[in-house]
Amino acid sequence: MAAAISQAGWTVTVDSAQAGNPGTAAVDGNTGTFWHTQYNPTVAPLPHQIVVDTKATNLIGSLTYLPRQDGSFNGNVGQHIISLSPDGVNYVTVAIGTYLDDATMKTTTFTPTNARYIKFQALTEAGGRGQWTSMAELNVYTAAGPAPPPTSAGLGAWGPTVDFPLVPVSAAIEYSSGNLLVWSSYNPSTFGGSNLVQTITATYNPGAGTVTSALITNTAHDMFCEGLSMNANGQVIASGGNTDAATSYYDSPSNGWTKGATMNIPRAYQAQATTSTGNAFVIGASWAGGQGGKNGELYNPGANTWTLLPGCPVAPMLTADAQGVYRADNHAWLFGWKNAYVFQAGPSKAMNWYGTAGTGSQAAAGTRAADTDSMCGNAAMYDAVNGKILTVGGSPDYQQSTATANAHIITLGTPPAVPAVTTINPMYFQRAFANSVILPDGTVFITGGQVNANPFSDDTAQYTPELWNPANNQFTKMAPQAIPRTYHSVALLFPDGSVGSGGGGLCGTCATNHYDMEIWRPPYFFTGTGALAARPTITGVSAGTVRVGATFTVTTGAAVNSFSLIRLGSTTHTVNTDQRRIPLTPSGNTGTTYTLTVPNDPGIALPGAYYVFALAGATPSVAKTIIISL
Incomplete structure (x- = not known):
């Protein structure tokens, strides 16, 4: 377990301090005092920093930053950089990002690092109120787990951590910039309520290492638990969710959201997939907008219209969930395929073809071999030329259900022919709520999840990811991550070939809210000795x-x-x-x-x-x- 390192004997150096608010106030164990940079008689400009010498080397895995607790928000840290050093000279950056502008304690967890010195740099004031920085307490904690393996071990490497001012429950890559767009709900840390007219978002620029936030109100849409896909122009389409019939789309070059047409069937937790015609197909989603009968419909982005597809019934793809249709029609694994067909690979053990031409059609496509219903498992088309899909994990029921480690390869042909299904060696670990990411070399990275599917809990979390190789159908354990990624987690591929794995939670003041993302660099980033590999350009x-x-x-x-x-x-x-x-x-x-x-x-x-x-x-x-x- 992580343990706080005693502040006794620590020394601090700050770039600036107001008389009466010295740097030592940030490490005195008293939440009523605080360090504040100079504002009188002159204002010391940003950036600001505090450097702490803990007087001993420890394997450090996290720190907490407590903003001032006197009712004022002046000086709350926004954008920041956290670096560690064994000697006070050579520092390694372990975290970057932006904190939420409030008085709550902020926790930053990162790859365990042997260090004595902590450098905390504040680049912006969270509310843009001035050039100052304040800090009531800075605490440092030993790592809960062991030091990571060397990069030369072929297991990849984690770091840095990216802090967000929200729990990233949804994520998409902006095609024109390569930036990451994330969002939560109407609130940065919870969902529900009646304020269904806004969404809090943030953008991570991996090149600059910055995180900026925005409140989206112009589409009057709370996009939590939405259907999500990217259309033929690279625009992000979010449909339904907490505002269960709304549609919004995001255009990367203009960096803006626009209101779209209203769906015919209110929904939340639907899957949504782009078709070969460039339209978006949705089906299922009884989490909101009434339960049952959530048959398919089609969105035409060019015409901005939704059309019902009565020939695409949801019933054939239902799981046998213990909570009934409320859960049984959630999160379908959908793949746009030839001739405007969409293939539904799961999570039900029954698979189906959905035709989106005309009024729609449906044809049974067999079962996923002997697999169970696999709610909140994954499916990834790692070789589209040959119609190859990898499926992994999931659990028979949405919650209070034991996940499997099952893995299969589905090979699609010409629809509506029943595809071939091959059972392969399972993953090392059982996983529900995990994420899978296809890498440039054709391998598939599976990260996060938990053994016992239990929303808003990190119990039985799987910290060790796996890399699947299609050349031999084998899974290999990779370097463990520092933060559990379970319900409401995300993972995506960045343009440089690294992977961001983040989020989890969105449950108010619960202990499983994770306002962050860890960056994983696959083994191809490194040589056998652990140095950075020369890469083609x-x-x-x-x-x-x-x-x-x-x-x-x-x-x-x-x-x-x-x-x-x-x-x-x-x-x-x-x-x-x-x-x-x-x-x-x-x-x-x-x-x-x-x-x-x-x-x-x-x-x-x-x-x-x-x-x-x-x-x-x-x-x-x-x-x-x-x-x-x-």
Whole structure:
């Protein structure tokens, strides 16, 4: 268990202090005193910092920052950088981000690090009220677990932690910038209530290492527990949720939300998937808007219209959940496929084809071998060219249910043919509420989850992620993460090939609210000795938009042997229907300029925004982004 390191004997150095509010007040054990930077007779400008010498080296895993407790918010820390050092000279950054502007204690957990010195830098004042910084208490804690394995062990590496001013329950990659957009509900730490006209969001810029926040009110939509997908233009479409019939869409270049059409059927907890025609298909979702009868409907983003699909009944995809249809129609695993069909791979053990042309159609597609209902498990299309889907984990019931470690490969053909299902060796760990992320080399990273599905609890959390390799159908344990990621957690791929794993909670003052995200760098970031690996580079892409079936060229800094397209992801409640990988082999090259061809079927090359990765062996470049259009 983590233990507080005694403040006795600590010394502090600050860049500025107001008379009567010295730096030592931040480590005196008295919440009634506080350090405050100078504001009289002159104001000391931001940034500010406090450096603490704890006088002994410890394996440090977290710290807490308590804002001033006298009723004033002046000086609350917003954007910040936390660094650790063994000697007071060589520092490593373990956390960045922005804190919520209130008086509650802030906890930052990070990769366990041996250190004696803590440097806490405040870059902004949380409310923009002035140039000052204040701090009632700074406490430091030993790590709950062991030090991480060396990067040379081939297990990847975690860090830094990114702090958010909200619990990130939903997340999407902004295609024009590569930034991460996250949101919670009408409130940064809880959901429900009657204030269903706003959503609190934040944006993480991985290049700058900054987090900014915004309150969205213009769409009058609380987007918690929404259906979520990205359309053919790379726009994020959020439908239903707490405001159960609303639709909002986010445009990356303009960085703004716009109100969309109202759904015909109010819903929350639905799955939503982009089709080969560029429309969005939704089905299920009895968490809000009444229970049962949540049949399919289709959103046309161009016309901004929702159309009922009476031929797409929800009944065939229901699980046998102990709580009935309230849970049984939640979080379908949907994949847009050929000829405007959508394949439903789970979580019910029964699979189905849904046709979205005309008034819709449905056809049974067999079962997932001997798998159980697998609510809050995962499915990922790691090879779209060959119609390959990996499914992992989940539990028979939504809650108070034991998860499985089951794993299967589904191979799609021409709909509505029943696909082939292969049972493969299971994961090492049972997981419900986990997330899976497809990597540029075709492997799939599975992170977080818990053995016993229990919303708003971190009991039985799985800290050790796994990496699945399609070459041998084997799972390999990776470096453990520091923070449990269970119910309401998210994970997505960044343009540099790293993965963000964050969130969990959104339950008010509960102990399982996680206002943060850890960054994982896969083994391909490192050499066998643990040094950063040399990576291929993309110096140019011939077009920003490429039609299905068309060719384009990619120029690299040196010779590479393969490429992959990965559709940008959006995720909430373990569901990411957007991500898919399309492996590409060049048809020819002139020097280091390679000719690539997009598959000529929009069911495979689903229209939308894609990363383009160049690979030298298994090591990917930093991605460029293109739009694949119809």
